[in-house]
Amino acid sequence: MKLLVCIVNDVYRDHLEKVLQNSGYRITELASSGGFRRKGNTTFLIGFKDQDYNDLKKTMEEACVHVEQKKKIQPTSKYRFTSFVMETATNDDWTTRFNKA
Structure with a gap:
C-alpha cells in the first residue's frame, strides 16, 4: 500500500x-x-495499491484534461498537480511500534 500526497x-x-x-x-x-x-x-491524500499507480495517474490526468476542455482553459500540464508517493506502514509495522513489552 502506498500514499499519494x-x-x-x-x-x-x-x-x-x-x-x-x-x-x-x-x-x-x-x-x-x-x-x-x-x-x-488543495492537498489530497490518496491511498492506493502498488499495481494501481499508473491507472491512478492516468485517471487524474484525464480528469484535468476534461476540466480544461469544459472550461476552455489553456492546457498547462505542469500546473495541474504536484504529487509525491510515500510508502505506508503495514499493520505489523504499526502495531510493533506501540506494543512493545
Missing part, C-alpha cells in the same frame, strides 16, 4: 475529487496554503 490546483479540485471517488479511490482532502504552490491549491 497530491497538491492540486483548485481549478481541478471538484471534478478530480468526484472522478477519484467514483473510480473507487479513498481520498482525504486537506485545505492547504503556503509558499510551496502558492494559494489556490
